[in-house]
């Protein structure tokens with residue numbers, strides 16, 4: 001089961017929990033139920049893709065930019081389908097921006 005990062009809106013604490021994607025949110029370490037999932041895997045995936053595109057640092061910024069422009073909308077679309085537009089906008093605003 002994958003681990004996800006969560007944020008407690010009550011005590012503003014961030015924590016990680018192993019949890020099914022479609023299960024109800026786990027309570028925070030202090031017992032609050034008002035938590036939201038943080039999408040931290042998306043930037044990690046993107047970083048991996050960009051590293052691949054970079055071939056050990058030989059890619060130009062222009063190549064990275066076009067790779068980002070090509071992959072980001074696909075990834076964003078997947079996340080929106082799974083989580084909804086609001087969640088993606090709130091948790092992964094970088095997906096709405098261009099690579100820089």
Ligand SMILES: [Zn+2]
Pocket residue numbers: 008009010011012013028029030031032
């Ligand atoms: Zn809490």
